[in-house]
Amino acid sequence: QxxxxxxxxxxxxxxxxxxxxxxxxxxxxxxxxxxxxxxxxxxNPPNHNLDALPRVFIDVAIGSAAPRRMIFALYTDTVPKTTENFRQLCTGEHEGTTA
The missing domain is CATH 1.20.5 (Single alpha-helices involved in coiled-coils or other helix-helix interfaces)
Known part of the structure; x- marks a missing residue:
């Protein structure tokens, strides 16, 4: 109609x-x-092939607990600039950060 x-x-x-x-x-x-x-x-959010996406990790410790690893898939197929910035933060490449 x-x-x-x-x-x-x-x-x-x-x-x-x-x-x-x-x-x-x-x-x-x-x-x-x-x-x-x-x-x-x-x-209808995009479908991502998670196996093909790059990953980064951050080790986080709270208080005296042992550090735990958080792994993130980077949606480079959807938000490439944002994922590159986050990757640099995780690796310590971003200005003002240390790995």
Missing amino acids: ALGAASDLKKAARIEPRHAEIRKKYEEFKKKAMELEEKEDED
Whole structure:
């Protein structure tokens, strides 16, 4: 039903390109369609091949307890700049940190 309405609005806009109400309705429809598309993207998070992603670790000790290792998969396929910054923090390469 929505696709039919979109098609009708698009045809009407082509037939009457100066008709303000048709243009307005068509722009409103495009905006809502984009919002729905973005929402669908949020609802369907990306699938990651965890075996193929690089990993880093941090050894954390609380109080007198023995250190425990936390291992993180870096989602370089989704947020490459963020993962590179985090990798540098973990390895001590980032300015102002020590490994």
